[in-house]
Structure formats: C-alpha cells, structure tokens
Amino acid sequence: MELHQQTIHELQEKIKEGKTSAMQIAQSVFQRIDAVEERVHSYIRLMKEEALACAQKADIEIKRGNIKPLTGIPIALKDIVCTKGITTTCGSHILHNFVPPYDATVVKKLRDAGAVFVGKANMDEFAMGSSTETSYFGPTRNPWDLERIPGGSSGGSATAVAADECIASIGSDTGGSIRQPAALCGIVGLKPTYGRVSRFGLIAFASSLDQIGPFTKDVEDCAIMMNVLAGYDPRESTSVRAETPDYRQYVGREIKGWKIGIPKEYFVKGIDQEVNSAVQKTIAVLEKSGGKCVEISLPHTQYCLAVYYIIAPAEASSNLARYDGVKYGFRSPDSGDLLDMYKKTRMQGFGAEVKRRIMIGTYALSAGYYDAYYKKASQVRLLIKRDFEEAFKKCDVILTPTTPTPAFKIGEKTDNPLQMYLSDIFTISTNLAGIPGISVPCGFTSGGLPIGVQFLAGHFEEGKLIQIASAYEKNAKIEKRRPKL
Amino acid sequence: MEFEAVIGLEVHAQLLTDTKIFCGCSTKFGATPNSHTCQICLGMPGVLPVLNKKVVEFAMKMALATNCEINKSCSFARKIIFIPIFPRAIKYRNMHIPWRNMVT
Amino acid sequence: MKLSSQEVEYVAHLARLEITNKEKDKFTAQLNDILLYIDKLNELDTKGVEPMSHAIAVTNAFREDNIVDSIGTEKSLANAPDARGEFFRVPKVIE
Numbered sequence: 166m167e168l169h170q171q172t173i174h175e176l177q178e179k180i181k182e183g184k185t186s187a188m189q190i191a192q193s194v195f196q197r198i199d200a201v202e203e204r205v206h207s208y209i210r211l212m213k214e215e216a217l218a219c220a221q222k223a224d225i226e227i228k229r230g231n232i233k234p235l236t237g238i239p240i241a242l243k244d245i246v247c248t249k250g251i252t253t254t255c256g257s258h259i260l261h262n263f264v265p266p267y268d269a270t271v272v273k274k275l276r277d278a279g280a281v282f283v284g285k286a287n288m289d290e291f292a293m294g295s296s297t298e299t300s301y302f303g304p305t306r307n308p309w310d311l312e313r314i315p316g317g318s319s320g321g322s323a324t325a326v327a328a329d330e331c332i333a334s335i336g337s338d339t340g341g342s343i344r345q346p347a348a349l350c351g352i353v354g355l356k357p358t359y360g361r362v363s364r365f366g367l368i369a370f371a372s373s374l375d376q377i378g379p380f381t382k383d384v385e386d387c388a389i390m391m392n393v394l395a396g397y398d399p400r401e402s403t404s405v406r407a408e409t410p411d412y413r414q415y416v417g418r419e420i421k422g423w424k425i426g427i428p429k430e431y432f433v434k435g436i437d438q439e440v441n442s443a444v445q446k447t448i449a450v451l452e453k454s455g456g457k458c459v460e461i462s463l464p465h466t467q468y469c470l471a472v473y474y475i476i477a478p479a480e481a482s483s484n485l486a487r488y489d490g491v492k493y494g495f496r497s498p499d500s501g502d503l504l505d506m507y508k509k510t511r512m513q514g515f516g517a518e519v520k521r522r523i524m525i526g527t528y529a530l531s532a533g534y535y536d537a538y539y540k541k542a543s544q545v546r547l548l549i550k551r552d553f554e555e556a557f558k559k560c561d562v563i564l565t566p567t568t569p570t571p572a573f574k575i576g577e578k579t580d581n582p583l584q585m586y587l588s589d590i591f592t593i594s595t596n597l598a599g600i601p602g603i604s605v606p607c608g609f610t611s612g613g614l615p616i617g618v619q620f621l622a623g624h625f626e627e628g629k630l631i632q633i634a635s636a637y638e639k640n641a642k643i644e645k646r647r648p649k650l
Numbered sequence: 651m652e653f654e655a656v657i658g659l660e661v662h663a664q665l666l667t668d669t670k671i672f673c674g675c676s677t678k679f680g681a682t683p684n685s686h687t688c689q690i691c692l693g694m695p696g697v698l699p700v701l702n703k704k705v706v707e708f709a710m711k712m713a714l715a716t717n718c719e720i721n722k723s724c725s726f727a728r729k730i731i732f733i734p735i736f737p738r739a740i741k742y743r744n745m746h747i748p749w750r751n752m753v754t
Numbered sequence: 755m756k757l758s759s760q761e762v763e764y765v766a767h768l769a770r771l772e773i774t775n776k777e778k779d780k781f782t783a784q785l786n787d788i789l790l791y792i793d794k795l796n797e798l799d800t801k802g803v804e805p806m807s808h809a810i811a812v813t814n815a816f817r818e819d820n821i822v823d824s825i826g827t828e829k830s831l832a833n834a835p836d837a838r839g840e841f842f843r844v845p846k847v848i849e
Contacts, residue, residue: 247696260695266829267689269696360810368695373808401698402815403808468798471791482769486730486739487693489770491844493833503845507732508772520771524762524781525788527769530730538788541795543805548798550809599809624810667819674822683840687830688822694833704819732770734844 269366
C-alpha cells in the first residue's frame, strides 16, 4: 500500500519504528495530488512549499524522539478556517484575496500537534450548499464518479481524504456539511457538540449552528483528530469548559446491551432502496454485536426544516454584513458614492445562493417580523432539542441514514421534493439541538457509490459515537475499496 | 393650544478600561491611527468578541451609584448598521433585559 | 399575504444588495416561501416556551482587562482595497 493510502495511526506506527519519514509521506501525497487533482479539484490552494518545509522540520523532531499525535501527517483544511499569511477565501469572490493576519484556534492546535498542511480545500461559497457546486473557484467532483457531486459544503475536505490527496482533513458543519459529504464520499465525518471545538477563526455562517469537525479514513483516526481539536478556548464566548476525554479509549470497545434508537419519523417512504437496504444491514450487524434497537419518536421533526430555514439565513445575514468592501476583500471598481459601493460590492462579490440566504435572513429579522419569525423559530428550536433529550432517556444513541440517496449528478438537483426534504431532515436537527453526530461508511450501491449511516448522541457524548462507530466498523467488515482514479 | 416641553437626554459615558470592550487592544489616546487594532476590532472574517469583565463591573457600579435596579440576566443583540466605522456593520445593544435606566 | 415588489426592494436595500428586475422576481418568490414556513410553525402553540438562541447556554464568558499586543497599522491595512497612509479610504459618506 502506498503511503498516501494509509491512515494516521498506520503512518504514526511506521514513523515511530523508523520505517518512513514525514518527507516521504508528504511527497507521496503530493505525487497523488499531481495524478488526480485536475480531475477531482479538492483544493482551492495547495501549500506544497510550506508542506515540504514543515515535513523537513518534522523529520528533525522525529529523530529527536519528539513525536506528537499528528507529527508528519498531511492534513487538508476547509478554506473556511483562517490561516495566517495564507489566503482564505471561504469559496467566495468577495474574499478571493483575503490574507488573514492570524490563525484559527483549530489551525494552531493542529500545527502544535505536528500536522503538515497540504492546502485549503474547496467548499460551497460561505458554506451555503450541499454539493460544492456554488464555489467561486469551480465545483469539486466525487472521486467515486467524477460526474457526481461529492456533497457539501465541505466537499473538497471530503474528496481530499477519499482520493488520498491527504491523510485527514477538517471541515465545518452547520446543517450537515461534514456528515453528508462523508457519506457520499465513503469516509468518516464527525460533527462535535456545539461548543466542543473552538469556532475562533472559523468564518461564520450561522453562529449558533456552526461546528468544525474531522474527516478521516477510519474511526480510530477520527478519535485521534478529536483529541487534538476538542477543548475549551477562552477566545470563544460559546466554548464550553467540559472535560475532554481521550477519545481513543473508546475505539475497540463493544456495545453489548446498548439501546439504539430508531426514530420513526426518519424511516419513511422516499429513502432510496439501496440506502435503506444498507442501513437495515447495519441494524442487523449492531444487533449481532449485542445492541438492541428500540423505536423512538422525535415528534417535532416535521418542523425542523422551517426552523432551520429561518434561523440559519437570519444568522448568516448578520454574519455576512461585514463583507462591505471597506477593510478587506473585493471592492467593486465601478461604484460611485458609499451606498453605491456597498450595493455593487455585495452584488458582484456574492454568488446567487449566498444572496438568496441574505435576503431571506434580512427579511426574517426586519422590524416588525423579528418576533413572528426568528423568535418563533427559536421557541420551536427548544422543542426540537427537548425531543432529543427525551429520546436519549430511552436509548444510548440514535441511528439514521445520513442521506436518503447516494450522490446525484453535478447540475442535477433532485426533482423529488420528498427526497430534498429528507436530505435536509436527516442532518439539520442535529445542529438545531447542538448534539454530536458521526457518519460512517456502511456499504455501496450496485453502481459503486458509497452509502453512509449516521449515529447521534447526547451533548458531549462523542465518546459514545466513537465507540459504536468503531464496533460497527470492526464487526461489519465493509469491503475496503478505493475510487478508480 | 398649550405645549409641554419634554426633554430626554441620551448620555454616553466612556468607561475608563485599559482595553476595548471585546478585545485586548489598548484604549489609550494619542497613538497613530489604526495602531491599536487587531483582527477582532477590525471585524475580520472568523473573529469572535469576548466581553471585558471590567466593563461589566464599571456599569454595575454606575447602576448602584444612580440607584438603578440591576437585572439578574442581561443579553446583547446585534443591530446591523452599514457605516464604515462599524467594522462588522454591527452595533451591540442591550435588548430585552437592560439594566434599569441604563443603556450600555 | 404575499410580499410586494416594493417590500422586496426594501429588503434588498436593508441588505445593501443591488438587484436586477429578474432577481427581484426570483427573490419575491423565495421570500414568499418563508411565509409557508411560518404557517407551518404557527401550527404549534409556543406560549411560555423560552426562545433558545444557543443549544448549550454559556453565561459570563469574560476576559480580564489586560492589554494584548495589537497587530500594528501595517498588518491592519494590509488587506485594504484602498489605503492611504495610516487610513482606510472609502467613498464620500455625506454628499
């Protein structure tokens, strides 16, 4: 197996045993990038020079015996986290030339853990989308079928891992943007509890929903990444001072006697037959592993869409007000007075999807409508959170499909409104309630497209997610395939 | 017709803290323009504010000195105003539950 | 009750977005969709339910009043589309 095809824990073993070096790993990854990147387009910007310089320094540290959790490991960063001195665009024209003077907290944590940064991964503009088709820098393609979407908004972070263009990556999840691309690309993706991972330096979309999380090739790697990413940050006012366990201790544990909640509102008509079949097989594996499935109800599921599509755009309209051409980013060259400059800059700088959400959000927050719209949605949001709190009294984790269908073709949004509804419902409730969720591969369609299954747990119970995902991974023995690129 | 004059006064008082309300930049006067600035007070993408404890302490002292009732819970809300001096186009207001007779 | 064209224009102004007539029609339809979401939410009686702004409530997140190094004028202006000396330059605010 090539170095770029291996996992963090496999490479760390080899590094410790002196069987490989950080430089060899980095070079292997960049050779892979040379071979496939033009077809996949995972990256907006590659950082080859910086990566090789970092790998060289890492090898000196390795010789000294100073090996940290990610020393020498090539990691991709969704272009939504600020990297000091490296352009950070958020997939948008309005930030096409923005060079942050500071690092996001997660970037600093990864760097301190020894990570080698490969590049800034492609994404839907301002994280608004679920297909990575709205990026100003062009779409990313699914390595399993280049005519299909990889999912979004963290599409590039997912494809970089799936195509072995990095060993692991980070993305962000506001309504499913880690879990959905993980499922469509056949890898592991985790959205932590709200407040678990610092948002300082994460370009904000919806501040009460956003979270940063890892994409990895297997569950053990996910635990390794979470150990680095999680933790209280005094620079973020919503960061929680909850104890951070060693997530690796949950890997390899069994799930005998665990109750697995099956929400009846999620298992309805509209799920693709092969996806449903793969999820049913997953349930069978879990029951064989000692788990017991129990039916639960999340009665406010049908209101999630309405709540999300008021709250997320409202918060986005506020967060994106700063993009005005005054202090950084794109400023329209053909504008007159200040008001004209604002309007033309934002019209020319933002893409259609972003403008749509800003309009919806501005309307929902405007005078006279705030109470009826945003406030009402916030009240229903509490009811949604309470649904999960009640459910977790009856089960240890909840299981759902991650997406109702496998990846669809680029440019072809599904015509089926029920499928569109389900594709949102499976993931957005998690962000509304602030609970953690993980997507793990659970099989392939007859056409060779990956399918993912999702586990949800209570607040700060990422350990349970690692445990059940790891037990499932071990006992399901899903065939290890690679995309034919 | 008789008219009664009703005059309201909106009084702004700068709190004498060493640093700004949401970041650790110095509030000292006399430095060159845009030198006591950082990514937070410039409203760059990705930044987050953290409230200066001294601001809260001074505001509470003022509230006590002027016989105000201090509410147990206080929250900030954003008001979007597009003016170049507001880097994030945001003005923070105490909404819903302000200190009685006090606006911070 | 549907939104009028003028209301959509006003929302665009609030958001400081210049929109074409074609976009105005498109946005009118999309904003009217929100009204459908509101109808859905109004099925629920939420009297006495506290609005939840954050799923995990964190209170009293403070920092000490200690000076931290600023980034300096050069770095502050480095990304400016139009900078003159130590200042950010913008078009005239008042005509």
